[in-house]
Every structure is written in C-alpha cells, then in structure tokens.
Amino acid sequence: xxKKIIGSLLVIASAFLxxxxxxxxxxxxxxxxxxxxEDGSKETFLKVADATVWLIPxxxxxxxxxxxxxxxxDSPNDEPLEDSLAANRGRYLNAKTNxxxxxxxxxxxxxxxxxxxxPATSKYLPGxxxxxxxxxxxxxxxxxxxxxxxxxxxxxxxxIGSTACIECHEDQKHITKTLHRLGMTVIGxxxxxxxxxxxPEFNKGLDKLMAGTKFWFHGFDKGRGFDKYQIATKAPADxxxxxxxxxxxxxxxxxxxxxTENLRDSADKPRTYTVDMTYGGGLYKQRYLVRxxxxxxxxxxxxxxxxDSFADRTRKPWRDxxxxxxxxxxKKQLTDPPQAKSFDKxxxxxxxxxxxxTKNAKGDYIxxxxxxxxxxxxxxxxGKPNELNxxxxxxxxxxxxxxxxxxxxxxxxxxxxxxxxxxxxxVLCGQCHSRPQGxxxxxxxxxxxxxxxxxxxxxxxxxxxYTTRADGxxxxxxxxxxxxxxxxxxxxxxxxxxxxxxxxxxxxxxxCHDPHGNGxxxxxxxxxxxxxxxxxxxxxxxxxxxxxxxxKARCTVDPAKITCIDCHNAKTAQTGAGFGKGLLxxxxxxxxxxxxxxxxxxxxxxxxxxxxxxxxxxxMPIPYTNSCGAACHDTxxx
Numbered sequence: 001x002x003k004k005i006i007g008s009l010l011v012i013a014s015a016f017l018x019x020x021x022x023x024x025x026x027x028x029x030x031x032x033x034x035x036x037x038e039d040g041s042k043e044t045f046l047k048v049a050d051a052t053v054w055l056i057p058x059x060x061x062x063x064x065x066x067x068x069x070x071x072x073x074d075s076p077n078d079e080p081l082e083d084s085l086a087a088n089r090g091r092y093l094n095a096k097t098n099x100x101x102x103x104x105x106x107x108x109x110x111x112x113x114x115x116x117x118x119p120a121t122s123k124y125l126p127g128x129x130x131x132x133x134x135x136x137x138x139x140x141x142x143x144x145x146x147x148x149x150x151x152x153x154x155x156x157x158x159x160i161g162s163t164a165c166i167e168c169h170e171d172q173k174h175i176t177k178t179l180h181r182l183g184m185t186v187i188g189x190x191x192x193x194x195x196x197x198x199x200p201e202f203n204k205g206l207d208k209l210m211a212g213t214k215f216w217f218h219g220f221d222k223g224r225g226f227d228k229y230q231i232a233t234k235a236p237a238d239x240x241x242x243x244x245x246x247x248x249x250x251x252x253x254x255x256x257x258x259x260t261e262n263l264r265d266s267a268d269k270p271r272t273y274t275v276d277m278t279y280g281g282g283l284y285k286q287r288y289l290v291r292x293x294x295x296x297x298x299x300x301x302x303x304x305x306x307x308d309s310f311a312d313r314t315r316k317p318w319r320d321x322x323x324x325x326x327x328x329x330x331k332k333q334l335t336d337p338p339q340a341k342s343f344d345k346x347x348x349x350x351x352x353x354x355x356x357x358t359k360n361a362k363g364d365y366i367x368x369x370x371x372x373x374x375x376x377x378x379x380x381x382x383g384k385p386n387e388l389n390x391x392x393x394x395x396x397x398x399x400x401x402x403x404x405x406x407x408x409x410x411x412x413x414x415x416x417x418x419x420x421x422x423x424x425x426x427v428l429c430g431q432c433h434s435r436p437q438g439x440x441x442x443x444x445x446x447x448x449x450x451x452x453x454x455x456x457x458x459x460x461x462x463x464x465x466y467t468t469r470a471d472g473x474x475x476x477x478x479x480x481x482x483x484x485x486x487x488x489x490x491x492x493x494x495x496x497x498x499x500x501x502x503x504x505x506x507x508x509x510x511x512c513h514d515p516h517g518n519g520x521x522x523x524x525x526x527x528x529x530x531x532x533x534x535x536x537x538x539x540x541x542x543x544x545x546x547x548x549x550x551x552k553a554r555c556t557v558d559p560a561k562i563t564c565i566d567c568h569n570a571k572t573a574q575t576g577a578g579f580g581k582g583l584l585x586x587x588x589x590x591x592x593x594x595x596x597x598x599x600x601x602x603x604x605x606x607x608x609x610x611x612x613x614x615x616x617x618x619x620m621p622i623p624y625t626n627s628c629g630a631a632c633h634d635t636x637x638x
Contacts, residue, residue, distance in 0.1 A: 028110035031141030036101045037117055039124065039151055040411035047101030048149060050120035055093040055105070058112035058134035060084050062503030069496055071470050073463045079423045080501045081116050081131065082458060112136045112503065116421065117149050123412055125150045125456040127421030133505045150419035151412040153397035153454055159354035160399045161372030162193055162391035168403075172392070178517035178524055179282045180390040183351055184289075184376055186277050187256050192374040193387065198522060202281040205302025209248035209275075209288070210256055215300065216263075217323045218242035227320040230313055231300070244327045244334060246300070248275070248288075258290055258299070264332045271326075271334050276377070277388075279343075283522060284576030284595050287321055294364055294381075295342035297325060303577035305595070312617065315577040315592070339364050349444040349452050350432035352379075353391040354398070357440075357450040395428060395515060397455050415455040417515075422506035427459040429509045430491030435472035436463070478572060478610035478620040483598045485620070487575035493599035511538070535564040557628060567623045569597035570604055582616075582625040586636040589616040591625035606638060613638075 033055075037048040061080050069078055077083055085092065095103040113135060117128035128147045166173050175181055176195045185194060187206065196202050217229040218241040229243070236242055242263050251257045256275040262268035276296060279287040285303050289296040298321055306317030313319065325337035344367035349355045354370030368380040370393070375385030393399050395417055402413040417425045431445045431453055438446040446452055447466045463470050476486040484493050491509075494500050499507035512534070513524045521527070527534040536543050545559035553567070571579060573596035582591035598604075603623060606612065610620030616635075619625065624633050 026136070028112065028137045029141070030110050031108050031137040032104070032106055033108050033137070033140040033145070034102070034104035035145030035147060037097050037103065037128070037147045037149060038101055039149055044407055045148075045411065046408060047097075047099070048117075048119065048124060049097055049099045049101060051097045051101075051103075051124070051149070052118045052120070053095050053097065053103045053147070054085060054116045054118060055108060055113040056081055056084055056088075056116050057092070058114060058503035060088070060503075061114065061134070061501060061506070065498060065501035065503070069501070071495070073467075073470065074460060075463075077501070078495060079459050080506060081114060081421050081423060082126075082460070085116065085118075108137050108140060110137050113140070114506070115140075115145070115147065117147055119149065122152055125152050125415065125420055125424065127419065127424055129419045131421045131506075132508065134503055148416075148419050150416040150456065151414050152456055153415060154401045154413055156401065157398040157413070158400040159370035159393050160403055161370045161375065161387050162353065162393070163372050163374045164403060165392035165396075165399060169392075172516050174517050175392070175515075178515075179522070180394075180515070180524075182282055182389065183280055184277050184388040185281070186377050187275060188254065191376045191385070193372070193389070193391070194376070196282075198520070199282040201304065203278065203286075204304060205281065205286045206256075206278055206288075208302070210250045212247075212249045214245055214247040215318065216242045216245050217320065217327065220324075220329050222329070226322050227313065229320040229323045231316075231318050231320045231323070233318065243329065243332075244323075246323070246326070256288075258288075260326055260334050262327075262332070262334050268334050271336070289343060290337075292336050293339070294360070294366055295339060295344050297337040297341065298322065298343060298347070299326065305579060306577040307580070310577075312592075314574065317577070343367075345440060346442050346444065348388075349438075349446050349450075351389060353387040353389065353394055355446075355450075355452055356380075357446070395455055417455060417508075418510060420456060420508075422500075422508040423459060424456060425508040425510060426491060426494065426500070427453075427457065427462055428455045430459075430494070431462060431466070433488055433509075434491040435476050435486060435489055436467040437469035438467055441468065478608075479614075480604075480608050480610050480620075482600055482602075483570075483572040483604060483610065483620060484596070485573055487573050487596050489573060490597070490599040497599060497601045499601055505538075529565055530563060532563055535568070539564075556632065562628065565597065566626070566628070567603045568601050569599070570622050571595055572598040572604070572620055572622075578621075580627075582621060582627050583630060583633060583635045585616040585638065587616075591616045591619055591635070592621055593626060594621050611638060 037051050038045040039048060064077050064080055067077050095105050097103045115130045118126050128149045130147050176193050177198050182194055182196060216232045216235050218236045219230040220243060221228050244263050245261045247259045249257055258273045258275055259270050261270045274291045275288050276291045277289040279289050279298055285301050287298045287301050290299045301319040301321040303317055303319060306315060308316055310316055325341060328335045345365040348367045352369035356368035358366055360366050366380060369386035369388055371384040372387040376388040378384060379386045397415045402410055405413050417428060436445050438444045439448045440446060445466050453462050453466050471492050478485050482496055514526050517524050519526055525534060527537055532545055542548055549555040571594040574594040576595050578595045579593040582593050584590050606624045611622055
C-alpha cells in the first residue's frame with residue numbers, strides 16, 4: 001500500500017478523531033499566524049528565504065500513531081511528519097518565507113498543528129526547532145514565531161577531529177567523560193580526549209587480566225552464538241571437555257599479552273598476541289581487542305555484575321566471546337581469527353569518528369578514522385593518531401568548512417540536531433542503536449562505499465542507501481515482536497512507542513539524554529534515573545507516584561522505593577550479566593532481570609506471550625517478575 005493511499009486513510013481516521021467524539025475537547029479559534037525563519041543562534045544568524053512553512057494537523061499524526069508501524073524502506077508511516085506531508089501536500093496549509101525570512105498565514109482553522117519547515121535547497125535541513133510539539137491556534141496567534149533551522153554539511157566538508165571542535169567549543173569539553181568517548185581505550189594510555197573519572201571501576205576486568213588470568217575453554221556447543229564455549233578460571237572437572245587455554249599476562253614491555261595453548265595436541269605450538277585496547281567497561285561489560293596482523297579482534301567478555309553462582313553461562317563474570325575464532329574444533333588446532341571477522345570490518349563503523357574502510361594490497365580490510373593529534377591510536381598506519389570513538393562530528397557532521405567559515409556563515413555549514421525534526425534526530429542515534437545490516441552484509445550500517453550516513457539524513461534515505469535489512473531478526477526480539485531481546489536496540493523499540501508517533505509531542509533521544517554529558521548520569525540522562533524527575537520533568541501531571549500506583553496498578557510498594565522506569569522501561573534486553581534474579585516460579589526456577597531498558601515505554605503484562613507459559617529462565621523480564629514484587633506478585637500460574 002503506497003504512501004498516498006495510507007495518507008488518505010489517515011485523513012479519514014483523523015476526521016473521526018476530530019468529529020467522532022467532540023465532548024470535552026478543547027475548542028481552538030481560527031487565527032492569523034506569522035513569524036520568521038532563521039539559522040544560527042540569538043547572536044549570529046541569517047534569515048532563511050524561500051523556505052516553505054507547513055502546518056501539519058496534529059490529528060493526522062495521532063491517527064498515524066494508531067496504525068501498526070511498517071519497518072521497511074518506503075514505509076508509509078515510520079516518519080510521522082515527512083510521511084504525512086508526502087501524502088497530503090495538496091491539502092496542508094503552507095506559506096513561503098520572503099527575503100527577510102518572514103512568513104504569514106491569513107486564516108488558520110482552529111486546531112493543533114506541528115509547524116514544519118522545508119528549506120528550498122540542501123543548504124539547510126528540514127524540521128526546525130518548533131516541529132516537535134503540536135501547538136494550538138491560540139498559541140500560534142499569540143505572537144510572531146521565531147523558528148530556528150539546522151544548517152547542512154557542504155559536500156566538500158572533511159572531518160577535522162574533536163580536538164579542533166573543542167578548541168572553539170571549550171564549554172563542551174565534558175563530552176570527554178561520556179561513554180561514547182570511552183568505548184575504545186588503548187590499554188594503559190587513555191587519550192587526551194578521554195576522562196574516565198566518572199567510572200572508577202571501568203577497568204575492573206582489565207585489572208584482573210593484567211594481574212595474570214588463565215582461562216579454560218570447554219564444553220564446545222556449535223549451536224550457540226558467540227559464546228560456543230564455557231569459560232572457567234580453573235580446569236573443568238571433565239578435563240576431556242576442555243579444548244584450549246588462554247592466558248593473559250603483563251609482559252616485560254608493560255603490554256598485555258595473550259597466549260593460547262592447545263590442550264588436545266601438545267605438538268601444536270602456543271600462539272601469542274598483544275591486546276591493544278579495551279572495548280567498553282563503563283557499564284555492564286568489557287571486551288578486549290587482540291591484535292592479529294593488521295587487524296583487531298574482540299576476545300573474552302567481562303561482566304561487571306556477573307556471579308559465578310549463577311548456572312546461566314551468560315550471567316557469570318567471564319563469558320566466551322568468539323573463542324571459536326582462535327581454535328578450530330574440527331582440526332583440533334589453534335588458529336588465527338579469520339580476517340573477514342575483524343573488528344575493522346564487522347564493528348568499527350559505529351565506534352570510529354569519520355569511519356573509512358579500504359582493502360590493502362593483500363586484500364585485507366583496514367579501517368580508518370579521522371586524524372586527531374589527541375586521538376587514541378594510529379589505526380591506519382599513516383603515522384598520525386586517529387579518533388577511535390564517537391566525537392563531535394558524528395552528530396554534527398564533518399567540520400572543515402564550518403571551521404574556516406566566516407562567523408555569520410558558520411550555522412549554515414554544520415548540523416544542529418536540536419533543530420531537526422524529531423524523526424531525523426532520532427535516526428542519527430538510531431543508525432547504531434538498532435540492528436540493521438548494511439552493504440557489507442553485517443551489522444555495520446554502511447552504504448556501497450562503506451560510509452556511514454551523515455547527520456540530518458532522513459530515515460527513509462538511511463534505510464534505502466545504507467541498509468540491506470531494515471532492523472534486527474526475529475531472534476533479536478521477544479516473542480511479542482515488540483520488545484528488544486538483543487542489546488543496542490533502543491531505537492528499534494522507540495519507533496514502536498507512542499512517544500514517536502502521537503498528536504502532542506514527538507520525542508527525540510535528546511529529550512531524555514544529553515549527548516554532551518553535561519550531567520552526572522552514567523547513561524547521559526538529563527535527570528537521575530533513580531528519581532521521578534527523569535519522567536515528571538515532562539509528565540508534570542504525574543508528579544504523585546502514590547496516586548499513579550494506586551490508580552494504574554493497585555500497587556502498595558512504598559512510592560519512595562519505585563520510579564516510573566521500573567515499570568515503563570522494563571529491563572528486557574541483555575548486554576552484560578543483567579541485574580540478577582527475579583522472582584521464583586512454582587518449580588523453584590527463577591526469572592531474571594536484564595540490564596538494558598526497553599524504549600517501547602509500555603508496561604509489559606503477565607499475559608505477554610514472551611512470559612506466559614515460558615520457562616522462567618527463558619522468559620522476557622517484566623515488572624511483574626521483578627524481585628520488588630515478592631510480597632504481592634504470584635508467579636505460580638505464569
């Protein structure tokens with residue numbers, strides 16, 4: 001069904017919303033509406049001429065929100081404003097800006113509208129800072145509106161590195177404390193663009209390896225994913241089940257080394273590798289990047305909240321991560337990892353700033369990143385350090401033209417995500433916080449030239465030009481098809497949420513999270529997740545937790561011991577060990593609490609097909625099975 005047909009159906013649906021039940025609905029007056037469109041800040045700006053200002057009826061977006069979202073290229077309903085506009089250009093009110101950036105509407109019918117700006121050229125990006133919240137005609141007519149829109153990155157712009165950005169924008173230096181900046185760290189040599197002070201236990205796992213740790217890999221199971229082996233720090237009781245060992249140690253040169261030894265063939269010579277970097281560590285897990293020739297390969301996972309007493313291998317302190325790349329079970333021989341599985345080719349695009357991927361003379365894939373004198377490591381062999389973590393230009397675009405422009409022209413040469421429509425701002429994060437496949441046929445969302453999308457790209461263009469699969473497989477979600485089971489998929493959840501498509505306010509990731517890390521939250525949230533303010537800062541009518549619990553859940557838990565996210569952001573996905581055991585079932589088996597929050601923002605019920613009739617250890621974690629409900633939740637009939 002194409003966009004125009006869907007658009008017509010949405011018009012009909014919105015008519016029912018307007019006229020089908022008018023009792024108690026606020027009446028809005030007709031009004032004149034005018035304003036001006038600019039770029040930049042209050043001090044430095046240019047007027048934007050020839051832009052089209054559209055009034056998109058809030059009821060149309062509300063009607064779209066009631067349709068099941070279609071996750072695919074050319075979807076008719078996954079970009080609320082752009083899809084509605086595409087289907088209704090001949091119907092929606094619009095006005096052009098003049099040479100002074102001014103626009104006016106003589107008579108706007110009473111109602112609520114999203115104010116959306118469509119620039120005349122690619123110099124600017126669509127949306128505008130007034131496009132996320134529906135405004136009534138009483139607000140539109142109250143005073144002239146100032147709309148700020150985002151610039152766009154010129155085609156000839158190049159990456160210059162975060163150091164150059166921070167030299168001018170020193171007030172944003174705290175970005176160096178965010179996990180986006182700390183993901184890849186050279187062992188023993190954090191870069192000047194990295195400040196680990198918020199995470200005192202960042203290297204809890206690394207410290208154990210540096211002190212000397214030997215692992216036995218045993219119980220090979222080819223049917224599993226990346227953890228085909230069980231891993232132990234002492235020889236297993238069944239010695240015959242062990243295939244090889246891996247010993248981490250600090251060498252005389254101060255570097256962390258890894259030695260693998262074959263337990264099934266003593267004639268097979270041990271192999272030694274250097275461990276160059278840690279991969280994660282701030283929250284939940286840390287992996288270790290091993291140097292093999294020109295490439296890096298992740299090996300072994302440390303779960304910060306792991307517990308050896310747990311029977312579930314995924315919830316212990318140490319977990320196998322592709323040991324099958326270092327040992328060939330068929331030949332019973334040690335081996336080097338396959339070059340095709342290198343971090344460069346399989347993972348780095350969502351981590352390196354200004355990611356590139358090229359083949360060398362040997363046919364090996366070599367990843368590159370923007371040169372930065374304060375970068376983490378020279379990854380591409382050109383003698384200059386590279387920025388191996390997300391930086392300023394990941395979200396704002398390559399900055400060379402912006403850096404050299406006159407002050408008055410600067411805003412038009414860089415992307416300002418807070419001036420984009422919510423749907424364009426969300427896909428900027430969502431390209432990596434979902435699970436599409438790109439043109440390398442892996443989870444890297446890169447185009448045919450092995451490039452990542454630039455900020456400001458629409459969701460549909462992203463899906464069309466940068467992916468061959470729009471999102472994760474069925475196995476990446478729970479049985480209800482809604483909630484993520486695999487990690488780094490909050491955007492996969494969000495687009496299914498009412499917050500993404502509704503007639504009131506279209507939510508962007510940055511409404512809750514601060515990409516620059518101004519606050520102290522380890523998750524870069526604007527408010528402490530342990531307090532109601534993380535939600536009530538927007539949901540001001542929900543400031544009484546006691547009343548809300550009594551009304552919605554008949555829950556008697558002390559309101560001081562619970563927050564909104566305990567129910568509305570259930571920890572459905574797992575990246576590390578999770579947060580331990582939930583309630584017990586009648587058979588004595590326990591449910592689990594995972595560590596990644598669902599961003600569907602609903603409250604999964606106990607009749608959810610991911611829970612009802614499912615063995616506790618394999619069930620989706622929901623609020624009802626959380627240990628906080630021990631006094632009143634009965635799991636015996638689940």
